[in-house]
Amino acid sequence: MQADKNPSNAEFLKKLQDYAESKKSLIYVLSSLLTDQKYSYKYAQALIVLSPKNKIAIIDYGNKPAEFNDYVEDVLEDIGSVSDKYLYRDVVGRPRQWKKTLLETEITISDDINIEALFNGLSLKDESEKKKLDLLISLFIGSINDIDRVKEEVSITALDKVKQKIQLFDGDQTRFVYQKPDKKIITIQGLSGTGKTELLLHKLKDLYISDNSSSIFFACHNKILADSLRKRIPSFFNFMKVEQQIEWEKRFWCAHAWGFGKFPNSGAYRYMCAFYQIPFYSWSPQMTFSRACTLALEDIKAKYKEGGMKHAFTYMFIDESQDFDENFFALCELVTEKNVYVAGDIFQNIFDANISSSIKPDFLLGKCYRTDPKTLMFAHGLGMGLFEKNKLRWLEEKEWKDCGYSVHIEDKKFYLSREPLRRFEDLDDNFESIRIVEIKEKYRETIISLIEEIVKDNPTVLPDDIGIILLDNDNSIYQLADILEIQIQQKFGWTVNKAYETKERLPNAILISNRNNVKGLEFPFVICVTKGINNGSSYRNSLYTMLTRSFIKSFFVLPATVKSGLTEGMKTGLKQIIDRNQMIIEEPSETEIKKIRTRFEYRLKTQSQYELMMEIFKELKVDKRHHEKLFQVAQQLDMGESDSETMRHFVKDNLKYIKEK
Amino acid sequence: MKIVSRDIFVFQEKDFFSPIRDKVDYARLLVLTARKLILNIEPASITATCSLKLIVDKMSRVFFYQEDKYFSVAFPFTTIVDRRGNITLTSYAGKRIDSKNISAVIAILDNVQFRLNPSLIDFYIDPNGIESDGLFLLEEIFQFEPSYIRFDLDPVLQNGKLHPLNHLDINYSQYSTYKLGLKETITKKYFENLQNINTECSFVID
Numbered sequence: 001m002q003a004d005k006n007p008s009n010a011e012f013l014k015k016l017q018d019y020a021e022s023k024k025s026l027i028y029v030l031s032s033l034l035t036d037q038k039y040s041y042k043y044a045q046a047l048i049v050l051s052p053k054n055k056i057a058i059i060d061y062g063n064k065p066a067e068f069n070d071y072v073e074d075v076l077e078d079i080g081s082v083s084d085k086y087l088y089r090d091v092v093g094r095p096r097q098w099k100k101t102l103l104e105t106e107i108t109i110s111d112d113i114n115i116e117a118l119f120n121g122l123s124l125k126d127e128s129e130k131k132k133l134d135l136l137i138s139l140f141i142g143s144i145n146d147i148d149r150v151k152e153e154v155s156i157t158a159l160d161k162v163k164q165k166i167q168l169f170d171g172d173q174t175r176f177v178y179q180k181p182d183k184k185i186i187t188i189q190g191l192s193g194t195g196k197t198e199l200l201l202h203k204l205k206d207l208y209i210s211d212n213s214s215s216i217f218f219a220c221h222n223k224i225l226a227d228s229l230r231k232r233i234p235s236f237f238n239f240m241k242v243e244q245q246i247e248w249e250k251r252f253w254c255a256h257a258w259g260f261g262k263f264p265n266s267g268a269y270r271y272m273c274a275f276y277q278i279p280f281y282s283w284s285p286q287m288t289f290s291r292a293c294t295l296a297l298e299d300i301k302a303k304y305k306e307g308g309m310k311h312a313f314t315y316m317f318i319d320e321s322q323d324f325d326e327n328f329f330a331l332c333e334l335v336t337e338k339n340v341y342v343a344g345d346i347f348q349n350i351f352d353a354n355i356s357s358s359i360k361p362d363f364l365l366g367k368c369y370r371t372d373p374k375t376l377m378f379a380h381g382l383g384m385g386l387f388e389k390n391k392l393r394w395l396e397e398k399e400w401k402d403c404g405y406s407v408h409i410e411d412k413k414f415y416l417s418r419e420p421l422r423r424f425e426d427l428d429d430n431f432e433s434i435r436i437v438e439i440k441e442k443y444r445e446t447i448i449s450l451i452e453e454i455v456k457d458n459p460t461v462l463p464d465d466i467g468i469i470l471l472d473n474d475n476s477i478y479q480l481a482d483i484l485e486i487q488i489q490q491k492f493g494w495t496v497n498k499a500y501e502t503k504e505r506l507p508n509a510i511l512i513s514n515r516n517n518v519k520g521l522e523f524p525f526v527i528c529v530t531k532g533i534n535n536g537s538s539y540r541n542s543l544y545t546m547l548t549r550s551f552i553k554s555f556f557v558l559p560a561t562v563k564s565g566l567t568e569g570m571k572t573g574l575k576q577i578i579d580r581n582q583m584i585i586e587e588p589s590e591t592e593i594k595k596i597r598t599r600f601e602y603r604l605k606t607q608s609q610y611e612l613m614m615e616i617f618k619e620l621k622v623d624k625r626h627h628e629k630l631f632q633v634a635q636q637l638d639m640g641e642s643d644s645e646t647m648r649h650f651v652k653d654n655l656k657y658i659k660e661k
Numbered sequence: 662m663k664i665v666s667r668d669i670f671v672f673q674e675k676d677f678f679s680p681i682r683d684k685v686d687y688a689r690l691l692v693l694t695a696r697k698l699i700l701n702i703e704p705a706s707i708t709a710t711c712s713l714k715l716i717v718d719k720m721s722r723v724f725f726y727q728e729d730k731y732f733s734v735a736f737p738f739t740t741i742v743d744r745r746g747n748i749t750l751t752s753y754a755g756k757r758i759d760s761k762n763i764s765a766v767i768a769i770l771d772n773v774q775f776r777l778n779p780s781l782i783d784f785y786i787d788p789n790g791i792e793s794d795g796l797f798l799l800e801e802i803f804q805f806e807p808s809y810i811r812f813d814l815d816p817v818l819q820n821g822k823l824h825p826l827n828h829l830d831i832n833y834s835q836y837s838t839y840k841l842g843l844k845e846t847i848t849k850k851y852f853e854n855l856q857n858i859n860t861e862c863s864f865v866i867d
Contacts, residue, residue, distance in 0.1 A: 478760035482700055489672045490707060500791055501768045516789040 009047065009061050012109045016049070019115040024419060026170060027051045028141055032075075034178050035142035036209070039078045043071040050137045052168065052422070053130055054122040055104045072105050082139050085241050087147050092132050102133055134168065142177070142202070143169040144240055159458040159465065159524055161426045162552055168422065176363050177202045183362075185333055187321070187342045190365030191403060192545075196343040197229075200317050201236050203341060207315050208252065209244055214314035218254040219268040219332075221323035226256045229319070257328060258289055268316070269296065269328075272335055275312045276300050293327040300334060311337035318342045366404030370522050371548045372433035373418035377577050379554075383544030385535070386585050387573035392540060394588055394596050409587070417582035423551070433553050436574060438560035444483050447527060448491060450555055451510075454525050455492070463494040463510040467523035469546045471515055471530040471539070474638050480529075481512045515542040518549060526550035529557045533565035535643055609634065612644060616651050626658050663717040663742055667697050668709035669725075677713065678727050681833045685779055687734065687807045688799060689770050692763045694723050695738065698748050699758070715740065719858050722808075724849070731852050732811035737802075752801050765795025766802075809833045812852055841865065
């Protein structure tokens with residue numbers, strides 16, 4: 001909602017809001033075009049009501065027909081020019097053409113208006129009209145899509161439907177991009193895949209072009225992320241048809257937070273030190289980033305005791321805020337004139353300690369746009385061991401809610417569910433987004449037959465739509481990848497891209513990767529392969545992240561043996577998710593929760609195998625001359641991810657044989 | 662004498678028959694050959710016109726055949742063939758060669774930084790990558806003598822005695838390569854015997 005409330009429309013707006021909430025549908029109410037933020041109109045008593053699958057309604061509540069007509073004409077003219085700018089016109093046509101079928105201006109509002117009837121009157125039947133409408137809405141709200149991707153025709157297969165789905169901001173996202181902030185630091189949080197960085201870019205673009213004298217700094221935690229963003233921003237600006245040049249290092253910086261001594265533009269903190277002429281500290285064991293920020297904060301305050309402090313930046317953006325602490329934010333707040341926008345992951349690792357921080361974020365993005373809710377639920381459940389007798393991780397009610405779940409507790413049972421996503425609304429309700437596949441004979445045969453199935457069901461599938469992720473850590477996965485490479489070439493004629501060799505995504509090649517090279521990637525189809533589920537926290541976390549890499553379907557492939565760790569509980573858990581769209585998890589008892597907590601806290605002390613084994617040696621009083629041998633055995637047997645209990649047993653058992661010699 | 666042959670499928674030809682111009686190319690060819698040898702998958706139904714052949718006698722060389730072009734390089738790994746035909750490869754320093762360190766070597770060779778500056782000392786190891794597994798193997802490979810030799814039947818560039826129709830190209834670097842002219846086309850067998858110290862020598866008669 002962007003339009004201002006006033007006495008004459010308040011009732012109507014409230015009804016609309018209630019209707020949207022009860023139907024869980026998306027409704028936008030605007031008084032002008034949001035795109036490019038430069039359009040405004042004389043007549044203030046009109047509303048534009050937008051909702052997918054319904055005609056655009058422009059409503060006059062001031063009852064001044066002549067002025068209202070001018071308003072409508074102006075809006076149409078502007079939307080026409082915007083659609084030309086973003087190359088939409090070839091697809092949606094000129095306003096003159098589409099206004100016949102997609103526009104309604106004859107609506108009057110009264111206090112007893114029936115919203116349901118209103119929308120029934122507006123609803124569209126024709127698929128291609130609906131598609132055009134989505135595109136028009138995206139123009140109104142500035143959620144620009146790549147017109148080549150979404151194309152004109154109505155797609156038929158599930159794959160094309162999702163790929164060509166026109167993305168629209170949801171309420172939270174629109175509000176973040178267009179609402180005038182009422183405080184200095186704006187925080188935004190969400191699961192990975194909720195589109196935080198994308199939103200920051202939209203906001204950035206908006207601020208950059210609306211305020212010509214502004215200077216903006218975009219800070220990230222690490223260099224790699226900053227590098228990739230630095231590349232992404234110009235192409236994003238091009239795509240959004242920003243006509244202004246980016247004035248690097250004059251008006252706009254994108255770098256990591258710290259920086260190097262030699263180059264004032266190499267980091268946020270470095271630049272501030274240069275700007276205010278205060279000492280710069282580089283990293284040393286005594287100088288953490290947090291401390292450096294505190295010192296800078298004190299220096300600046302001391303220097304400008306009498307006032308006269310200038311601001312280094314107009315706006316600041318901080319991505320991956322979970323990696324910073326408050327001193328950096330305080331420093332940013334001090335040196336920034338207007339606003340600091342902070343985006344962070346709520347739950348980057350399912351074994352992270354405090355997922356709900358004490359400070360409530362201003363925008364909490366609960367919806368994960370990448371993955372189908374069913375897949376996400378199953379991945380959470382599997383990752384946290386919720387379907388098993390000994391759960392590995394337990395969240396409190398509030399934490400579940402922050403992760404975007406609706407929670408309902410009854411008889412010590414948690415009923416967890418997620419709202420469906422617009423991205424998948426064109427697919428059948430019962431389309432399968434996750435499946436457990438048990439290997440009957442050979443890994444390769446199972447995987448090949450899955451690819452065959454995908455190709456058969458989706459004739460338009462491209463090689464780079466499929467990702468095969470091998471979850472285990474040992475050498476056998478590389479052999480499997482080599483064999484698959486040849487067989488995929490023979491069978492499908494597709495090139496294979498092994499991500500652990502190339503470190504990048506290649507067009508027209510099917511990707512095979514170990515678990516370390518898929519950060520930030522998403523595929524329509526993902527095949528996750530493992531020899532067996534183990535309890536290591538890094539394994540479980542990878543399991544969770546890998547399963548959620550897909551936006552149509554994830555296959556979870558593992559051998560059909562007892563050893564694989566696949567339990568009946570997991571299968572029924574999945575069945576429940578599929579049949580009833582919810583997870584039903586028994587709340588662990590007090591003692592269980594305590595046990596989970598201690599195990600969990602133990603995990604947080606990330607120990608190397610060496611440290612862990614040394615601790616156990618100490619505890620079991622193992623003679624020093626046996627250490628080396630035990631290390632070797634442990635390494636040979638890939639014990640790297642074992643928890644302390646397993647490792648203790650392992651050491652005890654092996655010790656017997658070593659001593660007997 | 663051990664002989665192991667493998668078909669080279671059409672889609673693999675670019676891996677094995679791209680020109681070799683430096684040691685990086687040689688290293689890549691070597692590990693790709695090793696990968697081909699240790700993966701003993703059942704013969705495919707598709708026909709292949711190209712092949713490779715490992716011959717271990719006193720020498721250890723691998724031969725590549727593509728129509729009228731043959732070439733061979735040294736294959737400096739210890740080869741053990743078990744009764745079922747499975748092959749185990751070990752480097753002379755004793756490092757077992759498996760799919761993982763082969764991929765690791767390729768990851769290093771394909772690395773953008775490495776291509777600009779092919780130094781293993783300056784190579785930055787990504788803590789999440791597998792490259793560290795390949796460093797030692799690659800270092801060893803770089804110390805070997807590639808001993809490249811190629812038989813060429815080249816009607817296009819033929820130019821009297823300067824570029825005879827049939828000739829051998831010996832070594833690959835621009836500054837060290839030279840040709841030996843041949844009176845006629847040679848067979849694969851002749852090409853192999855030429856490089857086997859346990860068979861009779863050939864003579865250069867001018």
